[in-house]
Amino acid sequence: MVTSRWTAAPARTATPRRRGAVLERAILDAALEQLSTVGWSGLTMEGVAAGAQTGKAAVYRRWPSKEDLVADALQAGLPRFEEAPDLGGVREDLLGLCRRTREAMFSRPGSALRSVIHECDTTQAERFHGVIVEGVVEPTVKLLQEVVERGIRRGEVRPDAANGYVFDAIPAMMMYRSKMCGSEWSERDLEEMVDQLMMPLLCRRGG
Secondary structure (H helix, E strand, C coil): CCCCCCCCCCCCCCCCCCCHHHHHHHHHHHHHHHHHHHHHHHCCHHHHHHHCCCCHHHHHHHCCCHHHHHHHHHHHHCCCCCCCCCCCCHHHHHHHHHHHHHHHHCCHHHHHHHHHHHHCCHHHHHHCHHHHHHHHHHHHHHHHHHHHHHHHHHCCCCHHHCCHHHHHHHHHHHHHHHHHCCCCCCHHHHHHHHHHHHHHHHCCCCC
16 A cells, blocks of 8 residues: 555644624733733833734724723723612621622723823823723712611611712722732721711711
8 A cells, every 4th residue: 555655634623713892802801911911111013912912013003092991991891880789787887898898899891990090190090081981980989878767667777878979989998908008808808998987977966
């Protein structure tokens, strides 16, 4: 039997070319991965393209700048706050909400957001102000309002506690201490904030 010295090469399995929403999702995921690992300063459009296994031109066609790409990646990736915890009491509800906020802050998109907050200069930070407010602050305030108003109906919270200063307290404190103090918000930290700050703000005077 004669065997040819030419052996056919194994057939390659072609990788389907990704387009549209599938490719965009891969690029946004790669941007979040870069932000959470190398930070804002280390993120490059070339690195994102490599992470998404696509060409740099495909990234630039959709996002002309690093700022545009990062803003969309954060908006797409941040967890959604849909309904307030209802655990039977205002203290437990507040702790549940704080835990959700902590999880969002320390998720991959949350880590990416914190790298942007920590590393961007003032001009760059303005570009992401809307993302931070719409993605983290406003949803937290909305759910905190639900918790407080439910507490009022239960008689646990005084009626005049439903005001903007109270609703701003948790997101403001968590964002401030995360940025300025590097706080990772342990369970004890959350309990102390609820017991020493929020409950005195909410409880009936003399109660």
